[in-house]
Amino acid sequence: MRVIELVASIRSEYGGPAYTVPALASALRRAGVEVELHTLAAPEKIDCGVPVTVHPLIRGIPAFAGYSAGLYGQLQMLSRDSNIIHSHLLWTALNILPEFARRGRNCRHVISPRGTLSRTAMGMKSWRKAASLRLGQWSALEHADLFHATSDMEYEDIRRMGLRQPVAVLPNGIELPQFSEAKRRPACRTLLYFGRYHPIKGIEMLLSAWKKLSLRHPEWRLRLVGPCNAYAEELKKAAEKCRLPRVEFCGELKGARKIEAYREASLFVLPSFSENFGVTVAEALACGTPAVTTTGTPWKQLEEHGCGRCVPAGEEPLTGALDWLMSCGDDELAAMGERGRSWMEEFNWTHIGERMKTIYGWLCCGGDRPDEVRPD
Structure with missing residues (x-):
């Protein structure tokens, strides 16, 4: 199984997805999935254990548009040889184009909103989101094969939008640090x-x-x-x-x-x-x-x-x-x-990677529906 994970940025200032998406890709690779990570921005040193491709933004186009030269053609090529394209977050070209690039090919499209559909998030810079929906984001949402929600709250956000596709509710993982001694009593x-x-x-x-x-x-x-x-x-x-x-x-x-x-x-x-x-x-x-x-x-x-x-x-x-x-x-x-x-x-990442692999397998090949997947 070949999977392409897409996220706008893996720079730390971008917040949670900059950590959780590479960590998910790494966990999938350990679970035996052939996985690649594609992004528009990355730090100089990348150490997530999977192949990473950076698609540079075009100068003169606002960064929030998320567009890179030749991005559509590259997504077409990726969808030709991949089983799944999994896009994380919404509102940029990187989140819109996969749906159109994969049409006519046997490549499934999974979307993880990662908080972008919450009422609070939808109310922030709403003009930009309205423009994105008209420019193709709504079509991408309507035609996605599966949604991934990291919590019950996000599942409700997806359903509130009127989207009826299956939703896999699977949390992010966490690396559990190991300590040789108990926490010390702080002076302050x-x-x-x-x-x-x-x-x-x-x-x-x-x-x-x-x-x-x-x-x-x-x-x-x-x-x-x-x-x-x-x-x-x-x-x-x-x-x-x-x-x-x-x-x-x-x-x-x-x-x-x-x-x-x-x-x-x-x-x-x-x-x-x-x-x-x-x-x-x-x-x-x-x-x-x-x-x-x-x-x-x-x-x-x-x-x-x-x-x-x-x-x-x-x-x-x-x-x-x-x-x-x-x-x-x-x-x-x-x-x-x-x-x-x-x-x-x-919440360990090894378990999360195994469960996501099972969900991907069900999406591509059918069989018994995983417990995490909720139909309409």
Whole structure:
């Protein structure tokens, strides 16, 4: 079986899909699938264990259009010799053209919206999305053979659009780090945010909550980690203007330094208004750190598993949840983190790769429908 995975960018500043799509491709390869990854932008060093092809953007055309010279012809050639083209995200030429390029060929088209169909996401730059739908994105959605949703919330987003094709509900995976010793008691307790600096992430709401929390919990600091951009500078200036104490803005952290940041934190927070998965919650739990997030993410089971809180997106609920957990002792937070780490064993990439391989096989060859696939 030959599969082509398509994603606009695998640069870290692009957010979750820049990590999860290469990780999925790598897991599929370990499962015995012949897989290639095609993208429009990549870092200089690429190490995901699969062949990667970068299709450079055309100068003068806005990057959000996602168009590369000769892209349509290359997709036609790929669809001729491939069983599946799996496109991730929406709204760019890279997500529209595969549907037209594969027509007349025995190549299936799978689409992973990855949060782009949520109500919150659809309301942002709606003019651009409306134009994309008219230019072929709706046709691509209508004619896709299968959708992949990473959560029940995303499944509902797909159905709300009136799309009736089968949907495979399969979460992202997580690499479970191995540690030789338990988490150390920190000298200063840290509330950690890790991710993109973007309005959808709810960071302004978090800073507003911190005004109260910093007074109630002088032994805590707030640490925000992510690739720097113009919005990060706006947030930093706002924090300085409001004289928020013990707030640290960090640049991007990778590898061992990233794991160390999760391990050093006493509590993790993702205050997003909308997430199709929220991989940083999984990463924090995998490192033994409990988490607080919102019902705009698919992490409502945090409380069921005893490893955090999931509350409505709003300053008051967020402040209340953080206040409660920041009042917990170190031992209590550590126990919550360990429960979260045990839960994350269900999300290992090897298992996710095997399940996706089975789903692809069913799509191409038929047979018994996998448990993850939901018909209309």
